[in-house]
Amino acid sequence: xxxxxxxxxxxxxxxxxxxxxxxxxxxxxxxxxxxxxxxxxxxxxxxxxxxxxxxxxxxxxxxxxxxxxxxxxxxxxxxxxxxxxxxxxxxxxxxxxxxxxxxxxxxxxxxxxxxxxxxxxxxxxxxxxxxxxxxxxxxxxxxxxxxxxxxxxxxxxxxxxxxxxxxxxxxxxxxxxxxxxxxxxxxxxxxxxxxxxxxxxxxxxxxxxxxxxxxxxxxxxxxxxxxxxxxxxxxxxxxxxxxxxxxxxxxxxxxxxxxxxxxxxxxxxxxxxxxxxxxxxxxxxxxxxxxxxxxxxxxxxxxxxxxxxxxxxxxxxxxxxxxxxxxxxxxxxxxxx
Numbered sequence: 001x002x003x004x005x006x007x008x009x010x011x012x013x014x015x016x017x018x019x020x021x022x023x024x025x026x027x028x029x030x031x032x033x034x035x036x037x038x039x040x041x042x043x044x045x046x047x048x049x050x051x052x053x054x055x056x057x058x059x060x061x062x063x064x065x066x067x068x069x070x071x072x073x074x075x076x077x078x079x080x081x082x083x084x085x086x087x088x089x090x091x092x093x094x095x096x097x098x099x100x101x102x103x104x105x106x107x108x109x110x111x112x113x114x115x116x117x118x119x120x121x122x123x124x125x126x127x128x129x130x131x132x133x134x135x136x137x138x139x140x141x142x143x144x145x146x147x148x149x150x151x152x153x154x155x156x157x158x159x160x161x162x163x164x165x166x167x168x169x170x171x172x173x174x175x176x177x178x179x180x181x182x183x184x185x186x187x188x189x190x191x192x193x194x195x196x197x198x199x200x201x202x203x204x205x206x207x208x209x210x211x212x213x214x215x216x217x218x219x220x221x222x223x224x225x226x227x228x229x230x231x232x233x234x235x236x237x238x239x240x241x242x243x244x245x246x247x248x249x250x251x252x253x254x255x256x257x258x259x260x261x262x263x264x265x266x267x268x269x270x271x272x273x274x275x276x277x278x279x280x281x282x283x284x285x286x287x288x289x290x291x292x293x294x295x296x297x298x299x300x301x302x303x304x305x306x307x308x309x310x311x312x313x314x315x316x317x318x319x320x321x322x323x324x325x326x327x328x329x330x331x332x333x334x335x336x337x
Contacts, residue, residue, distance in 0.1 A: 001029070005036055008135050013108060016135050020110055023131065024124045027293075034127055040134035042279075044076070045266045048154035050144040050183075051164030056190040060164060060249040061143050062100070065107055067252075067259045068139055074106040076132035076140040078125060081111050108132065125157065126286060155183035156285050159278055160265045162186045165204065167196040181207055184242055185265055188258060192246035204244045240268050302333045 004022075007015030023030040051057050058079070065075045101107045110128060125142065132140050144154050155161050163184035181187070181204070189200050243261060247254035269275040300308075311328060314320040 001032065002036070005033060008131060009037060009040060011136050013105070016108060016131060017110075019131055020128050023127045024112065030124065030127050034130055037134040038130065041130045042133065044129075044133040044137055044140045045160070045262075046129060046133075046140045046142065046158030047262060048142045048144070048158040048161045049164065050154045050161070051188075051190075052166075055164045055166040056249045057143050057164050060188070060190055060247060060255070061141050063247075063249050063252050063255045064141060064259060064262075065101055067255050069104060069106055071259070073138040074136065075108075076129075076135075076137035077101075077107065077109045077143070078128055078132070078140065079109065079111045079143045080125065080145050081113060108135075108137065129157070156278075156282050158282075159269055159275065160185045160262060162188055162262075164188045164190050165200055166191045167194045167200040185240060186258070186261055187242060187244045189244065189246050190249055192254065193248050193251075197246065201244055201246065208242055208244070240265065240272075240274075299329060299333050303329060307332065 004015050004019050008019050019033060023033055049057055049061060061077060061079070065077060068075050101109060110132075112125065112128065129140055129142065140158070142154065142157060161183050163181065163186075165187065167189065187204050187208075189197055189204070191197070192201075245254060245258050245261060247258055249255065266275075269278065308329075311320070311325045315322055315325050
């Protein structure tokens, strides 16, 4: 394992792939791996890309990777695919669309099965991103499943969030209703050569104007309380102006401008201090998730299965309420320790 980690830190592609596979399949290996390479992370610009199915996310990611490579950036791509109902593995649709990136040593693509996880991301996404970050990739693109209204986890998984829309799908209304508009750092209307693209752009810009009167608290959650953040609270002068950009990913039109804006957003994050705020929010969420998982695992280990099933049966029969059942489990767990 140590040798594999060392090779991955040196950018060896096969070692990176093997390490990711082990991290996906074994939580204990994931824990040990992240503990050993965590100090090498924190350099990559993590860009989340979400949007409804059919909006052209995979094609756009393909073109973004090409443009970033023209600018000598190395690119890691984590594409979250729906799980196969038969094997549980990723359907690998994104790999098919990105096959023309194969052979470029500066690009690493990994498809991951969502495996039933909500929020558009797989459970091991964060660990995989850390491996790619520690391996030296400059930019990491995370493409979500594209399930629609539930896909807001991506906002806290990275530094910059792109929300992709397409004309003629009615998705601007769904986006507004779902609140996905609020997580966007950059809005992209892809397939801009289709009829109705102007209407989609206008609808999104109108919603941005309607929301401009509220204080931007940041879609990554509350910022850590510091003298600087307290001083700047309530001010919109230094906030990032969300832009609505148009692209035609199949032709590469608008992609160069989109990359310019992505890089400008990174510059803004670093110069404004928002980069640190988002790292704080992301770390807080990650610790909470790990703590929840660890606690449940220990609880399952400390309480016999018969007691679990007995309490569940009691709740189902209305002999005890769920809150009292949880209190009993807590007490039993503490007693066993």
